[in-house]
Amino acid sequence: MEKWITSLKTDTPQKGFELAIKLAQKGIEYTQPSEAIRKKLRPKYSKNADSLIHASEVIAIHFQTVAAANDYWKRTGLYGR
Amino acid sequence: MEKWITSLKTDTPQKGFELAIKLAQKGIEYTQPSEAIRKKLRPKYSKNADSLIHASEVIAIHFQTVAAANDYWKRTGLYGR
Amino acid sequence: MEKWITSLKTDTPQKGFELAIKLAQKGIEYTQPSEAIRKKLRPKYSKNADSLIHASEVIAIHFQTVAAANDYWKRTGLYGR
Amino acid sequence: MEKWITSLKTDTPQKGFELAIKLAQKGIEYTQPSEAIRKKLRPKYSKNADSLIHASEVIAIHFQTVAAANDYWKRTGLYGR
Amino acid sequence: MEKWITSLKTDTPQKGFELAIKLAQKGIEYTQPSEAIRKKLRPKYSKNADSLIHASEVIAIHFQTVAAANDYWKRTGLYGR
Amino acid sequence: MEKWITSLKTDTPQKGFELAIKLAQKGIEYTQPSEAIRKKLRPKYSKNADSLIHASEVIAIHFQTVAAANDYWKRTGLYGR
Numbered sequence: 001m002e003k004w005i006t007s008l009k010t011d012t013p014q015k016g017f018e019l020a021i022k023l024a025q026k027g028i029e030y031t032q033p034s035e036a037i038r039k040k041l042r043p044k045y046s047k048n049a050d051s052l053i054h055a056s057e058v059i060a061i062h063f064q065t066v067a068a069a070n071d072y073w074k075r076t077g078l079y080g081r
Numbered sequence: 082m083e084k085w086i087t088s089l090k091t092d093t094p095q096k097g098f099e100l101a102i103k104l105a106q107k108g109i110e111y112t113q114p115s116e117a118i119r120k121k122l123r124p125k126y127s128k129n130a131d132s133l134i135h136a137s138e139v140i141a142i143h144f145q146t147v148a149a150a151n152d153y154w155k156r157t158g159l160y161g162r
Numbered sequence: 163m164e165k166w167i168t169s170l171k172t173d174t175p176q177k178g179f180e181l182a183i184k185l186a187q188k189g190i191e192y193t194q195p196s197e198a199i200r201k202k203l204r205p206k207y208s209k210n211a212d213s214l215i216h217a218s219e220v221i222a223i224h225f226q227t228v229a230a231a232n233d234y235w236k237r238t239g240l241y242g243r
Numbered sequence: 244m245e246k247w248i249t250s251l252k253t254d255t256p257q258k259g260f261e262l263a264i265k266l267a268q269k270g271i272e273y274t275q276p277s278e279a280i281r282k283k284l285r286p287k288y289s290k291n292a293d294s295l296i297h298a299s300e301v302i303a304i305h306f307q308t309v310a311a312a313n314d315y316w317k318r319t320g321l322y323g324r
Numbered sequence: 325m326e327k328w329i330t331s332l333k334t335d336t337p338q339k340g341f342e343l344a345i346k347l348a349q350k351g352i353e354y355t356q357p358s359e360a361i362r363k364k365l366r367p368k369y370s371k372n373a374d375s376l377i378h379a380s381e382v383i384a385i386h387f388q389t390v391a392a393a394n395d396y397w398k399r400t401g402l403y404g405r
Numbered sequence: 406m407e408k409w410i411t412s413l414k415t416d417t418p419q420k421g422f423e424l425a426i427k428l429a430q431k432g433i434e435y436t437q438p439s440e441a442i443r444k445k446l447r448p449k450y451s452k453n454a455d456s457l458i459h460a461s462e463v464i465a466i467h468f469q470t471v472a473a474a475n476d477y478w479k480r481t482g483l484y485g486r
Contacts, residue, residue, distance in 0.1 A: 093167075093168065094167050094168070094169060094170055095163075095165060095166065095167050095168075098167070098185070098188065099163075099192075102189075102192050102193075127193060127194045127199075128194070128199055128203070129203075130203040130204075130206060130207035130210075130213055131207065131212075131213055131216065133190045133193055133194055133203070134190065134207070134213060134216045134217055134220060135216070136189065136190070136193045137186055137187075137189030137190045137193065137220050138189075138216070138219065138220045138223065140189040140192070140193075141185065141186065141189060141220050141223040141224050141227075142223060144185065144224070144227060145223065145226065145227045148170065148227050148230075148231060149230075153170050153227075153230065153231035154169065154170060154231075155231070
């Protein structure tokens, strides 16, 4: 697979959250590499509340990793809140 | 997407919990950007105990992250309990 | 919402466990604010083993947070076991 | 509720694992306090593989907490493996 | 129950992974002590993809614990990668 | 089983993610050692959105472990972002 990530560091928590989303999607892509099949599944699961909650859970797990890798953006916390 | 988070720091555990809820919701919003569809799903899953427990789980995962980012609001713990 | 938590610190692991239960319940309350609807759901999910196991899981996740916030009640460990 | 836990410390990893099981059960007991109802549910879920796997997951989450509280029984590791 | 674990330390990550599997199995054994019943369940869940993914999840959670207990086998990392 | 892992260290986050995928697969392989059965299950679960999300979750849990084992590839973070 092509290079899709080089670092877990992000400048802001929001970019970290968006990286977490990417990581969650990549987990699905590696498991089901066919874009055609994934696109066919999307309309259904994206209208199913339980699937959406589950997707949000995977994002939450990755966000834990990204946030820790960025030391919770602590410097932002000291000066920027 | 517009800026919706600038820091994981919150003044109190309760505000941290409310931030965890926001993060859980954002995970759903990024996955299903249509507000119309999300609103249609809400009446059903919010009356389903298993969906509510699952939603509470996602909040719990994010709350771990937020609590760690705030060093568990330790100073509150020393003087304020 | 009214103030319902001021600290993650508790005097004992048992009180910490009970705080974890409260956090799990609050996750549900914020998602479904209507007490009437929550009360209607309770008889069913509280008699369903899978729902109970899932509820126990959410408590377990919050208990991780509360235990870490209390440094695992380490002093209790040194003198009180 | 009566006192059922005073410390997360255990002498061995095995006792720690058994404490994790107790914590998982307590999460269910607090959610469904009726012993009669819990006993009625047991025959069914304890013969359902998915329920057993889920129960094992809750134990795993609590075991993380207990193991961390015991510093992963590191001294046992140095001298006793 | 007889002694089945004395330490979370393992010499290699692979032995640590196999210990995680054992921990996941033990969680099921404690919940359903009858070997006869467990054996009867096995043919079905071991041919069900969702059960297998869930079993793999429990192993993943325990592997986190075992890996941390072994300080992620850091010395292996320094000299052996 | 043959040796399939010697270290959790990887040179890059992407290789770490791919190791997390391998760990998730190994959890399934140990539980269902028959390659024939696993191959038969694949077409179905890889076209099921909920199974894919769940698989992505297991990868996310393992990625937490791998990322921590690599100290979140911090040096990459300092110089390479």
